[in-house]
Amino acid sequence: xxxxxxxxxxxxxxxxxxxxxxxxxxxxxxxxxRMQYPANVxxxxxxxxxxxxxxxxxxxxxKGADGVLVSGCHPGDCHYMAGNFHARRRFAAFRALLDxxxxxxHRLQFSWVSAAEGGKWVEVVTELTERVRAMGPMxxxxxxxxxEQWSAFQAMAxxxxxxxxxxxxxxYDKI
Amino acid sequence: xxxxxxxxxSSCIEPSYYQAVTQAIRTQAVQVLKDGTVAGVVGYLPxxxxxxARPALITTPEEAEKLIFSPACVNNLSVxxxxxxxxxxxxxxxxxxxxxxDMRALAGLMGESQIKREDxxxxxxxxxxxxxxxxxxxxxxxxxxxxxxxxxxxVHHPEGADFVAGAATELSGLTPLEAEEMARIxxxxxxxxxxxxxxxxxxxxRCMACRQVCPFCYCEQCLCDKNRPQxxxxxxxxxxxxxWHIVRAMHLAGRCGGCAECERVCPMDIPLNLLNRRMAxxxxxxxxxxxxxxxxxxxxxxxYKEDDDQSFIK
Ligand code: SF4
Ligand code: SF4
Ligand code: SF4
Numbered sequence: 001x002x003x004x005x006x007x008x009x010x011x012x013x014x015x016x017x018x019x020x021x022x023x024x025x026x027x028x029x030x031x032x033x034r035m036q037y038p039a040n041v042x043x044x045x046x047x048x049x050x051x052x053x054x055x056x057x058x059x060x061x062x063k064g065a066d067g068v069l070v071s072g073c074h075p076g077d078c079h080y081m082a083g084n085f086h087a088r089r090r091f092a093a094f095r096a097l098l099d100x101x102x103x104x105x106h107r108l109q110f111s112w113v114s115a116a117e118g119g120k121w122v123e124v125v126t127e128l129t130e131r132v133r134a135m136g137p138m139x140x141x142x143x144x145x146x147x148e149q150w151s152a153f154q155a156m157a158x159x160x161x162x163x164x165x166x167x168x169x170x171x172y173d174k175i
Numbered sequence: 176x177x178x179x180x181x182x183x184x185s186s187c188i189e190p191s192y193y194q195a196v197t198q199a200i201r202t203q204a205v206q207v208l209k210d211g212t213v214a215g216v217v218g219y220l221p222x223x224x225x226x227x228a229r230p231a232l233i234t235t236p237e238e239a240e241k242l243i244f245s246p247a248c249v250n251n252l253s254v255x256x257x258x259x260x261x262x263x264x265x266x267x268x269x270x271x272x273x274x275x276x277d278m279r280a281l282a283g284l285m286g287e288s289q290i291k292r293e294d295x296x297x298x299x300x301x302x303x304x305x306x307x308x309x310x311x312x313x314x315x316x317x318x319x320x321x322x323x324x325x326x327x328x329x330v331h332h333p334e335g336a337d338f339v340a341g342a343a344t345e346l347s348g349l350t351p352l353e354a355e356e357m358a359r360i361x362x363x364x365x366x367x368x369x370x371x372x373x374x375x376x377x378x379x380x381r382c383m384a385c386r387q388v389c390p391f392c393y394c395e396q397c398l399c400d401k402n403r404p405q406x407x408x409x410x411x412x413x414x415x416x417x418x419w420h421i422v423r424a425m426h427l428a429g430r431c432g433g434c435a436e437c438e439r440v441c442p443m444d445i446p447l448n449l450l451n452r453r454m455a456x457x458x459x460x461x462x463x464x465x466x467x468x469x470x471x472x473x474x475x476x477x478x479y480k481e482d483d484d485q486s487f488i489k
Contacts (some may be wrong), residue, residue, distance in 0.1 A: 054425050055398065055406045058418045075481065085479035088488065089462070093428050093476060095487060096457040097421060100361065100450070102369025111489040124489055140369055144414040147377070 012066035014041040014125070017052045018113075019084075022073035025115035030122050037122040039165040040127040041069070048072065050083025054094045057108065061141040066082040067107045067132035069124065084112075104130060107138055190315055192341065196244045196300055199340035200272060203298050204239040207270055213296045217255050217263065219248040223392045226312040230255065230262060244272065244340070245471035246316045251434040253280040256290050257393040270296040274305070275330035279432030279467025280390040282335075285428070286470040289393065299336030303343040304328070310441055318349060324435040324448065327351045335469075357449055357456070373413065376420050377444045381411040385423070385437035385447055391430045398422060420450065428454035429474040432467030 018024045024045050030037060046052055049072030057068050070091065078084045091110055099105055109128045113121045131139075204216045219228040221243055221463040232255070233239050252271055255263050262270060273281060278299060284290045302325075306312060310320030323333075326349040333339060360368055386392040386399075399407045399419050407422055408415030423437075431451045438448040458464050461484060464475035 003306055053406075055418065055422055058421060059406070062414055062418065070234055075485070082479065085481070085483070086477065088483055088485055089476050089479055092484065092487065093454060093457055094425060097424055097428070097450070097454060099365075100368065100453045101372045101417075102365050102367070103422060109489060110487060141414070141417070144373070144412075144417055147413045 003121075006086055008133060010133055010136060012040055012137070013064055014038075014067045014069060014129055014132065015035040015060040015065040016043045016069040016071060016125070017045060017046060017049075017056060017060075018039050018069075019049050019051075019072035019079075020045050020047055021079040022077060022115050023071040023121065025112075026113040026117045026121045029115065030118035031076060033118050037125045040129045041125050048078065048080050048083035050078075050080065052087065054090065058141070060140060061103075061107075062145060064142055066135075066138040067128050069108070069109045069111065069128055071111045071113050071121075071124065103140065104135070106135060122165055125166045146170055158162035192303060192343065193245050195411065196341040197306070199338075200244055200298055200300070201240055201242050203338045204233065204242055204270060204272075205236045205338065207296055208233070208236045208239055211270070212268065212269040212391055214267040216242070216261070216272070216296075216298070217252045218242045218270075218272040218298075219244060219250070219252075222247065243245055244300055244359070246304065246306045246320075248272075248300075249322065249439060251277045251280055251388075251390060251436045253277050253284060254388060254390045254436070256281075256295075257284065257390055258289065259387070259393040268294050268296060270298055272298050272300060273333070274300050274302040275328065275333045276302075276324065276432060276434045278333045278336065279330060282470045283467045284390060286472060286474070287391075292470070295337075297336040297338070299333035299339045301333065301339055301341040301343045302328075303333040303341075304331070305348055308444075312376070319454070321349070322435065322439075323352050324433060325349070327353055330468075349479055353448060353452055357452055360449065361453075372420075373417070375445045377413040378418040379411060379416040379420070379445055380443060381409065381416065381419065382442060384440040384442065388436045388440045389427070389431075390434070390436075391427055392423075398426070419449075420445075423447075424454055426448040427451060427456050429464060429476045430466055431455065471473075 003015060018027065049070065053072055060068050072084045072087065095105055111124045113124060137173060200218065204218065205215045205313045208216065216233045216239060218231060220231040220241055222229045226247055228245055230250050230252055233242060247263060252273065254260060263465065281297065285292055304321040304325040306320055307322040321335060325346065328346060331343065331346060360371060363371065386397060398423060398448055399409060407418045433451060433455065435448040441447060455466065458475045463476040
């Protein structure tokens with residue numbers, strides 16, 4: 001039976017980067033076992049967590065994701081022996097960098113979900129979705145997409161030495 | 176000598192020290208060129224304007240007599256040995272003038288199999304600091320005009336070189352400006368950190384000078400130049416800029432030796448070395464790794480331990 005559908009004010013977009021051998025199979029298991037989990041998640045399949053470049057995560061945020069999940073095989077279970085070990089270090093560093101730059105790490109979740117853990121997949125996805133829903137839309141990266149170089153100059157209109165004449169502003173607004 | 180500069184110095188190095196280093200470099204360069212140890216020497220020549228220097232490839236003993244070392248010798252010359260600046264190393268063994276921070280880049284490049292130790296003759300300089308950008312170029316280096324990176328330098332007595340020119344006194348009593356700035360940013364609330372970097376990244380004009388000058392950005396094709404598929408937007412707009420800076424910091428993590436060349440060449444004064452240093456600090460804390468102290472076959476991000484921290488993974 002389907003649970004009763006709830007209406008929410010905000011449906012977050014969650015992008016999940018998963019490895020094909022464990023988490024994708026785990027998510028598949030959740031599906032074939034008819035477990036319910038939020039439809040907010042868009043799953044992208046990769047050969048291995050080691051193939052998931054941090055730039056993919058940036059791009060997901062830029063293109064409108066409110067939360068990102070990266071998930072793969074448990075340590076020791078990697079199909080390619082060590083891909084997830086390398087990914088673990090890379091993402092530890094990447095998290096520190098994002099934090100330093102001022103990104104809220106609550107929007108970025110890492111997890112190990114094996115092919116047998118359909119239940120854990122549901123749990124991880126539900127938890128992330130609800131957390132991001134409570135946080136509201138991720139605006140930082142998205143708003144950058146609509147900004148131009150000159151918007152920074154406009155904000156500095158009163159700073160001495162910054163050329164910001166009405167003519168320039170008019171020309172800018174016409175672009 | 177400039178009296179004003181004299182007042183706020185804590186470790187002022189006399190111009191005579193640089194003359195002594197210059198002399199030692201010349202003598203050594205002439206010798207290795209004469210006896211055929213090296214085919215050329217990458218070093219510094221005087222620049223056209225007073226108080227400047229420029230990188231040069233020297234191939235004759237006569238030219239080597241013109242080599243200098245001064246506080247204006249800011250460039251990290253190791254970049255000329257990488258494949259992004261094709262050609263220099265094809266001429267056989269090569270000499271290079273290197274400060275301590277440049278030696279870290281050389282060690283890193285050796286670790287990454289970009290250059291071989293036996294192809295190099297390293298003329299190291301026991302460095303007493305170089306000018307910062309926009310520094311007033313008085314005759315000596317003082318706390319007021321020394322580069323930011325030199326404030327916290329731990330490698331100014333170089334090790335493992337073929338020849339060391341000079342023996343500088345300690346650089347002491349300098350405020351660790353970058354560490355303080357990093358601590359300040361880390362202590363800001365998250366939204367303010369974002370605002371801080373957003374302002375800086377928005378100004379970036381994507382001239383890519385920071386990439387061209389970096390000894391470790393030797394990729395034949397930079398990820399940020401790719402357009403099928405495009406990974407990072409390459410026009411200078413805030414969105415692409417932010418991605419570029421995060422990608423750059425990520426690619427240099429665990430490799431960057433902190434020469435701060437990227438920050439020096441940036442025409443928009445973006446504090447790139449803060450990002451580099453933040454990553455270096457993280458990798459030191461997590462994996463006890465410091466880049467460029469010795470050639471290492473594997474950096475912290477291409478090796479692993481089974482029991483690495485995974486507290487952030489559910
Ligand atoms: S930014 Fe990255 S891809 Fe580009 S040249 Fe540097 S290391 Fe290579
Ligand atoms: S990233 Fe900057 S500080 Fe680090 S090695 Fe490259 S140029 Fe030097
Ligand atoms: S040198 Fe400065 S302005 Fe140029 S691309 Fe690098 S950060 Fe941007």
